[in-house]
Amino acid sequence: MLFLKLAPFDYFVLFLHWVVNLKRVKRVRGPMFEPAIIVHGGCGVYPREESLEPFLAGVKDAALQGHALLSRAGSAVDAVEAAVSVLEDNPLFNSGRGSVLNLDGQVEMDAIVIDGQTLGSGAVCGLRRCANPAWYTLRFHFQTRHCLLTGAGAQEFMRSQGIPEVPDSYLVVPRRRLAWEKTVLGDQRSPDTATASELSPGCDTVGAVAMDATGNVAAATSTGGTTAKLPGRVGDSPIIGAGAYADSDVGAVSTTGDGESIMKVCLARRTVELLEQSQTV
Numbered sequence: 001m002l003f004l005k006l007a008p009f010d011y012f013v014l015f016l017h018w019v020v021n022l023k024r025v026k027r028v029r030g031p032m033f034e035p036a037i038i039v040h041g042g043c044g045v046y047p048r049e050e051s052l053e054p055f056l057a058g059v060k061d062a063a064l065q066g067h068a069l070l071s072r073a074g075s076a077v078d079a080v081e082a083a084v085s086v087l088e089d090n091p092l093f094n095s096g097r098g099s100v101l102n103l104d105g106q107v108e109m110d111a112i113v114i115d116g117q118t119l120g121s122g123a124v125c126g127l128r129r130c131a132n133p134a135w136y137t138l139r140f141h142f143q144t145r146h147c148l149l150t151g152a153g154a155q156e157f158m159r160s161q162g163i164p165e166v167p168d169s170y171l172v173v174p175r176r177r178l179a180w181e182k183t184v185l186g187d188q189r190s191p192d193t194a195t196a197s198e199l200s201p202g203c204d205t206v207g208a209v210a211m212d213a214t215g216n217v218a219a220a221t222s223t224g225g226t227t228a229k230l231p232g233r234v235g236d237s238p239i240i241g242a243g244a245y246a247d248s249d250v251g252a253v254s255t256t257g258d259g260e261s262i263m264k265v266c267l268a269r270r271t272v273e274l275l276e277q278s279q280t281v
């Protein structure tokens, strides 16, 4: 995903300055690229009995807020975090508030943010009691040199950063509780044999990719995972190159779908590779 809107003369100037100092080019010429953002609300089975409107309004709201930030010269990485945080606050989607429940009836969330300029990332898996895992991953990315955090350390980082804990009652919404009850308690079937719509009765994992005015791209993905997953199960979403990937020379990707399948092929990284070779995905 590359958005180039330059006249031939711009290319010429850009090339000359690139050789000298790309940072100076950006300062002297100001914004060079049209900022853009794409947001997704997951691949889950859409509940047919419900109106599509609130779901569409949710992704639109997220895209608008991310784009507003880009328009004020915000960075791509800040824009994807802002957009994903909006969806995390929206109980219709499987991330933050509205996350699905694991086998024990608890919320464990995975999230990632990747900066295409540096290939640097922040990711967390199995995070509990956090309203905005995307914001958490951005903090983690900027505050440490690590890429991925889990377990007690992940919760401790949250405390050390003063990120407020929210109670499970905030994260768990009735739709997800019902889905969990139906899957785990209802007909006593194992999660492996439950149908797709049972596993995903609302909307799903969320993500965003963006390009800012300097041409840098970023990607973010956030999820509660899959209903009745084993406690401690980690999906594709927080894995670099599986749940997301970004490289400002090529493009940015945020994935959604069956994590166990996505991880097998490092889908996000593979997609960027194909983009690099100008192949269709």
Ligand SMILES: NC(=O)C[C@H](N)C(=O)O
Pocket (backbone or CB within 6 Å): 042, 043, 044, 204, 205, 223, 224, 225, 226, 234, 235, 236, 237, 255, 256, 257, 258, 259, 260
């Ligand atoms: N629907 C999803 O995108 C779920 C997510 N990829 C996971 O497996 O955790």
